[in-house]
Each structure stands twice: as C-alpha cells, then as structure tokens.
Amino acid sequence: MYYFTAAFFNSKLRCVANLTILKQINRVDNLISLRSVSTQKRTCPLLSVQPVRGLLDEKFQIAVTNLPPNQKVTLHSLHQSDDKDFWEAFGHYVSDEHGSVTGFKDESLGGTYDGTEPMGLLWSMRPIPGSRHGLRIRKRDIFRPMEVRISVYSGHLSQGFSQQTPLTTRVIERWYVAPGVQRVNIREKGVRGTLFLPPGSGPYPGVLDLWGVGGDFVEYRSALLASHGFASMALEYLTPEDLSLEDTDASYFEKAYQILNNHPMVKKDHLAVLGLSLGSAITLSMASYSKVIKPQCCVCISGSHLMPVEKSLSELFELMKSHADKLCVNEDNQVILRNLILSLPCQSAKVDVGRIKCPLLLVNGDDDQTLPAVESAEDMAMMMEKAGNRHLLEILMYPDAGHLIEPPYSPHFRATNYKLEWTKEKIVMLWGGQTKPHAYAQEDAWKKILAFLWQHLSAPVSTVTSF
C-alpha cells in the first residue's frame, strides 16, 4: 500500500519542473485514485546508521523506522571514489508489521547482495552502470574519510536510482585512521615509506607493511593498523622515479626494518612483517634468509614461496619476463598470472621456508587467480614438516575468495585494470573470488590477523566492539 500526504504532493509540485517529476506525479495520481488512503500517522521514514563515523573495519547498524507495515523498500549506498567514479550497492527489503527494517536481522531479498548481511551495502558495491571498465577503489588521502550516501527508496528498484527521489538519506563516513594517529614521512638512507603512529607516548609494537600489487603506493592498511595500536610502516619499493629496481634488493628491506626497529616510539624487537602478494614473497624471503630482519612473527596474505627475492627485484622481474609465454588469458581477455608463477623453476628457486624461525600466518583465497597461493601453502607445509619447523605455520584458507584480500567491507574486484611491473604493459588482471565469500574472507582474516599480531607482539591491540 502506498501512502501519500498533502505535504508529499506539495513537495513534489514545488520541485524544479522536469519531465521525470511530472511523469512521477501522473503515475502517483493514477495510483491514488485507485486506492483508499486513510488518515495515517506516519509520513516520513526515519533512517538511522550507527555509527555515522566509523573506522573502516567497524560494523554499522542500519535501521529504518516509521514506514508503513509490509512496505517494499530498497536500501541503497552510493560512493564517489577519489578517481571520481561512482560505486553503488542495494538490497531489497520488506518492512515488518511495525514498519521497520533492521539491517542486522532482516533479509535482503535481492540486489547486489542477499540474505541477512548487515554490511552488504559496503562490500557488495560495484561501479554504477555505464562506468569505465576494470575499476578499483583505492583511497589516496587517508586523512579524509570515505563518504557513503545511504538512502531508502520506495519499492524494489534495481536501477535508475539517480532519477528517483529517496524517501530519506543519510551520509556516513568511513575513516582509515582513528583520531590521534600521526603520519610520519620516512626518507632515510634511501628508504622511502610512511610511518603511522598510534596516539599516546608509546612505545608500540611495529609492523613493516609491504603492499606489492598495482605499483601505486598505498598507506591505508598501515593507517588502520596504527588505529589498532601498532606503529606501522608502509614501505615504498615499487614506485617509479627515484627508486630503481636494481637498488631494491635485500639490503633495502633490511634498512627499512632497522629504521622501524630503531624508532623511538617503536618497541625494539617487537616487530612483525606483513605482506600482500609480492609483499608476501618478499616477507618469506627476508624471514628465511636475512640476518638483519628477525621479526617476532610474519603474516603473508595471498603470497607464494615460488618467487624468491634474494637479489634485487629486477632479477625477479627478469625471471617473470622470461616465462611470459606461460601467461594465460581467458575469454574475457583477463590475464591469469598464477600459471606463470607455477611454471617458474622449482627446487632451487623456492624460498627455503625451513629456515624460518618465527610464527608465520598464511592467509589465502582458494580462487586466487594471480598467485598459486594454495599450492604454495601446501608445499611450504611439507617443506617445514621436513625441516622441523611446521609448528610455526598457521594457514587460513578461504573458499571462493580471490587474491586481493583487503581490509573488511572493501568491495570485491574480480578483475581490474593493471600495469604489469615487469613489462609496463596495461592489461586486465584476474584476481578471482566470488563477492560474498570474498567479503567473508576479508572480515574474518582481518580479525585473525589482528589477534595473531597481538598474540606474538605481546601487546594489546584495540579491538573493535563489533567483532
């Protein structure tokens, strides 16, 4: 049943006259003459989102009240990225007998997500129809929050949101940094990075954070770690200009590690190394071979021991180039990297993980199309069994998750535009994963990574109550 008020009509008539609005009024007129509307108490739905300003990994509670009972509504989220593209998600709901829709207990009956998914409006976001292809959301200015507009629309809509007037709207912010987190530029001994420090006097356990994919330098994971009590340093090692690949060798990472360990606000020898993708490969190499880098623990997300970084990165990339013929491309013209890695020479070129002396957490998606993370993990387990350090290894494997395991509630990208590091070629890289299981992996892995860091760095991490 559709309820209308005089005020609603007035408001519609006073809008800037355009065809769409007039069409709406005509439709509405037709409807109103067919149905009876009794004196009603409810005129304006109320939308509440708590907290309106949350940390990226914090859950929110969405509640819509003051709807008519059993009304079909669409909950919609809209975000404009730093690259100016629009992303959206939506779910179809029906209000209960009290006229309420509650995000954490009601089911979405369709949309970009379904089922009872309190955070679906974030993790199921995708570019709006008509967008450029292969997009990805990456935050550059992490001191400014991500703004998301949450709206309630009447009926079950799947498109044309911008042409409709929502029943109600709220804007929420998702922050990468907690209040009080400081950002420090690191430009020392040729090492380039950004250090994020938690508020207070410290000292804090440290994390050396190695990103590794896409080339662009990203700070947001370190900022988030600092928001949880770690002095985290995002290390630049793939940026063009003044950092050449020949110079990016083991000593570069060792210097970075020492800079972090020696920082006055870092608890000496309470350090972890955390890597994703190529960053994981580097982490495994350093943990196995370096005489300088001796962390209390390591975390490798979507990594592989089949890419040793013993000498400089340029040598690794040469190796990858020489196996370019093993690069697969699927029917959608998306590049699948995993087979190239699998084809790299074995035995001699594998990182000797039997030499690792600290606890190691591997976080993998079994639909990882970029690196053979699952196969590598199995092989690593065998190697460590043989070497007698298998007890240090913990493996988290997420079914149907892809390569890019990002902080919780980040949208999933199965494939995006990418520039191959070793050829500078522009391609579309297939990362893999299905949206819902990938979202679950991100949320669960982050919780476990924080707990793992806390456990081994002997220091508490500020947890988020929603966990």
Next chain:
Amino acid sequence: MLTEVGTCPLLSVQPSRAQVDEKVQIVVMNLLPNQKVTLHSLHQSEDKDFWEAFGHYISDEYGTVTVAKDESLGGTYEGTEQMGLLWSMRPIPGSRPGLRLRKMNILTPIVIHISVYGGHLSQGFSQQTPLATSVTERWYVAPGVQRVNIRENGVRGTLFLPPGPGLYPGVLDLWGGGGGLVEYRSGLLASHGFASMALEYLGPEDLRTADVDVSYFEKAYQILQNHPKVQRDRMAMLGLSFGSAVTLSMAAYSKVIKPQCCVCISGSHVFPVDKSLFEVFEGMKKYIGRVQVNEENQVIHRNIILPIPSDPALKVDVGRIKCPLLLVNAGDDQNWASVESAEDMEMMMEKAGNRDLLTVLTYPGAGHLIEPPYSPHFRASNFILQGVKEKIVMLWGGQTKPHAYAQEDSWEKILAFLRKHLYFSSNFAVKAKL
C-alpha cells in the same frame, strides 16, 4: 606464548568518532585483577583552557574496567556513570575563573584524550605517564549536514540543513541573553533531520537592540519557512532563557509566526517581547533592585520576575497559544524563576482552555543552562550584562550530577516532541477518493 598481563593495558573508546549526544563505551582490559586505576579525560578548548575529569576504579578479577557498568569510587564523578568522564569535566587546577565551555567552530570535532593511569590519582596527571591513551572525537554535525550563512533583510543567522533533497521541518533556534551566534544546537538538530536556523539577535554592533523587534523575528521565521528545502507547514520555535520569552511572545501574538509546536528551555512568560528589545530591557531595569549578589560575588538574577506579576501587561498571554508547547525547566535555576513561571502559565492556560497543549518538564537539582547532553556543568560563569556591558559572574545554579541527567533526558524528550509534531503528526494526511 602467554600475553603478559598487566604490562600493556588495552583502552578502547567506542565509537572513536561520536555525535555529541551519543554515548561512548569505555573499556580497559588486560590490567591486573583488582588493580587500582584512574580513568582520565582531557580537552583543550578553543580558548586554549584545559578541562578534565577523572574517576577512580578497581579492575575486576579479569583485569577489566567497564565504565558503563562499574562504579567510580571517587573523582569528579562517582557511581556507575557511563558518560561521567564527559559531563563532569571542569577546568584544570590553576585555570582562570568563571570559565564556560562552548564550541564556536562546529565543523571540527571536540577532541578528547582519554587515559588510564595506575593508582587512584586526583591531580598531577600531566606529570605522570599513562598506562594507555586513546583519542576520541565528538561532533556537533553529522556527515553531509550543510552550513548556510543567512544574511538577508537585515536578519543574521546560520542555517543547518540535513543531507539529502529534503524537504525538512524547520526549527528557529534562539539562544539567550548572552547574545552572539551560537550554532552547535542547530548543527545537532540538523543531524537529527531538522532544518535548523540559529538566529543572531543580540550582540553584534550593527544589530542594535532598538532595531530588534517583533518584525525581526517574523522576518527570520519567514526566511526559514520560504527556504526551498524547508516544509513550510512543519515549523517549530525553540528558545533558551531569553529566547524562550521571544518564543512565547511570538507564538501568542504574531500573525506571521504560526509554528506547529514550541519548546522553551529555562524561560519565562514575564516581560513579553512585543516591542523592541531595547524597550523590553528598559522595562526590566525597573526591577533591577531585585537582583541579588551572593557572598562569592555571583549575580542571582531569578528574583527579577518574582513574585510573578498579576498584571497581564507584564506577561505573555499564553492563553492565546494554539500549538503544543513543551517547557523544560530546572529546579535550581538561579537565573530565571522558570519553575514559578511555568506554574503561572499553567494557571493561565487552564483558565483560557488550552491547558492540554502544555507539557512541563522540571528537573530537580539542575541549573539554568540546559545544554546538549554530556556538556559540562557550570554553576556560575563569567557573563557580560546586556546594555550595561559590565563583566560579572552569573550564577546559573544546579549541581553537576542532576544537571547532567537533566541535559541527557530533556534532549531525548525535546527530540521526541519535535519528531512527534513535525514528522509524525496526523494533521497532514489526505483521505483519497476511491
């Protein structure tokens, strides 16, 4: 490998960024069992003064302190007080006297440092190293709220609009005799879905009291009502202190101002605003002899309207009010005799037959300045008397704990009242033809 307990306490403040009227959960974990600790809050105001609050706690057998359920054994507050670290704040020792905490730039948050110290401390916090610190922000505006300068027809104010296309009910927001343009309450109202305009009508040099009369307020009301994002038939007036007198006068007499409801905080119907402010203040000067000064040299203003006059010319004829009216009063109001005024208003409305429109909330132990929730309490503060430009210390009244309760409870009730009459009212439904 066991985590070393007691050496690295974990302090969590959730949410880390909250709205000013939102509660926070403060939890300390990983302490030793039955450990004495002090929870401390610190804030530096826009005026650069430091404000602090603290509570003494003992961790439970798990080494945890949960402020929402554990008792503070002493400090600036005691008992189980989830928000005590905010509302019991006061200037640190050695500060200038008579301070008041008010945020003028509301587009930036209030930043508060919450810390845990070992032992039960009552002073010297800056010389100690805390066991843990967390920084929390409190915001007067929700994301997406727009701030619009209003300078139209001689009217000066600031309009805050909720995000989205609108339309929104409008609230004309009036502060009191302190004057100036105070925006935070309007910012907060916009964060709750009301297009709220904070009106400046006392203070700036180019706005002389002789020029501020009924037509000034009527123009302001119309500017708000005519705004494209405001629903013209869903309006309210909200006033505090002298702003209440303006609200009551307009509601009773104005042919232009016809709000759906009104809220008057710590106000009175005595001294109607039916002429220019200059004349109203001149009229009040006759009773200046009733104003007292106590032994701490604090000015007690309340008696200026006592006893409540029986002469109708000295009171707003509240019998003429046609819309629901909510009065929010403090039992220990030393500035205006608002409780006595409310009693008199009730009698007048009973006689006139509109008593059913009136709701009165009286908070024992609260003082005159009923502000948004969790704001600190000031029993007295520096004040500049209108017209005389004299600097005095004004006694507002109230005791901190009941005053904090009044702020929290009244705000909830004010919002519910505004929603009821501006969002949920059945006055606007249409019976359609079959």
